Amino acid sequence: xxxxxxxxxxxxxxxxxxxxxxxxxxxxxxxxxxxxxxxxxxxxxxxxxxxxxxxxxxxxxxxxxxxxxxxxxxxxxxxxxxxxxxxxxxxxxxxxxxxxxxxxxxxxxxxxxxxxxxxxxxxxxxxxxxxxxxxxxxxxxxxxxxxxxxxxxxxxxxxxxxxxxxxxxxxxxxxxxxxxxxxxxxxxxxxxxxxxxxxxxxxxxxxxxxxxxxx
Numbered sequence: 061x062x063x064x065x066x067x068x069x070x071x072x073x074x075x076x077x078x079x080x081x082x083x084x085x086x087x088x089x090x091x092x093x094x095x096x097x098x099x100x101x102x103x104x105x106x107x108x109x110x111x112x113x114x115x116x117x118x119x120x121x122x123x124x125x126x127x128x129x130x131x132x133x134x135x136x137x138x139x140x141x142x143x144x145x146x147x148x149x150x151x152x153x154x155x156x157x158x159x160x161x162x163x164x165x166x167x168x169x170x171x172x173x174x175x176x177x178x179x180x181x182x183x184x185x186x187x188x189x190x191x192x193x194x195x196x197x198x199x200x201x202x203x204x205x206x207x208x209x210x211x212x213x214x215x216x217x218x219x220x221x222x223x224x225x226x227x228x229x230x231x232x233x234x235x236x237x238x239x240x241x242x243x244x245x246x247x248x249x250x251x252x253x254x255x256x257x258x259x260x261x262x263x264x265x266x267x268x269x270x271x272x273x274x275x
Contacts (some may be wrong), residue, residue, distance in 0.1 A: 102260040102267075103133040110134075110249040112234075114241055118179040119172055119212070121186065121238050126167040126221070126231045133256045142169070145203070149221060152201045160198030165223035169203075172219075174212030181210055182239065183220065189235040190228040199223035212258050 110122040110130065124130075126259070131142050146153070146167065157165045168188070172181040188195045192213040202208065212218060234246040 082170075085207060097129045098132050098257055098260045099264045100132045100139055101136050103135055103139060103256060104259075105134050105256050106250065107134060107138050108132045109252055112236055112243055112245040112249065114236065114243040114245075116239060116241060118174075118176050119181045120175055121181075121236075122171040122173065123186075123188075123236050124169045124171075124257065125228075126169055126232045129144070130230050133260060146221070149201050149203075153199075153223065155219065156199030156201055160223055160225075162225050163237060164226050165198065166195075166226055166228045168222045168224065168228075170220055170222050171217055172212060173217045174214050177214050179212050179214070181205065181212065181218070183210070186222070186225060186236070186238045188228055189237070191232065193227060195224045195228055197222045198225055249273055 110124065110133075114121050126142060126146060131139050134142070153165070153167070157163065170183075170186060172183075183200055186197065200223070201221040203221065204217065206212065206216060206218045207220055209218075211245065228250065231250075233244065233250065236243045236246070
């Protein structure tokens with residue numbers, strides 16, 4: 061009887077452990093994905109080195125993914141500035157994400173720049189294609205007071221943080237489209253980011269090595 065009881069208890073314990081492990085795996089996988097990037101503070105790229113641009117003739121559109129795998133490769137002051145910007149809009153981003161039906165949105169900074177006086181722009185017309193899938197914005201958090209006017213004077217700009225559903229890969233080719241125009245400028249940015257990623261890892265490893273000098 062005792063052996064049967066022990067076998068039964070052991071079986072229940074195994075089942076319980078499997079259930080616990082299955083519940084941990086998703087969060088553990090998400091944690092690993094979040095850590096799959098380079099350390100901050102070692103990048104040297106400028107924002108203009110990687111931002112995507114397209115022009116309609118009246119409006120210039122600038123697109124910058126705010127993924128950590130991208131912005132950590134920018135110069136430290138630029139990285140800190142963008143990080144603080146996102147943090148300052150945490151509540152608005154959370155609210156927009158909830159309204160858009162996603163818990164972990166992909167964040168992209170979009171800036172519209174007026175080329176001619178009284179240039180009009182339509183924020184909803186901007187889309188991103190990644191891995192063959194078209195992503196439309198599920199939320200927009202304005203950063204400029206001029207955003208709601210949908211109109212800009214020459215050299216005036218309006219910026220916002222766009223929220224997209226998860227699935228956009230900043231480590232692969234992207235196509236940005238706006239009002240019938242499309243840009244694959246990210247392909248050039250990818251090469252610069254890959255080169256800088258290797259340099260950043262080398263700088264971090266070099267700094268992490270202990271001083272081998274003698275006393």
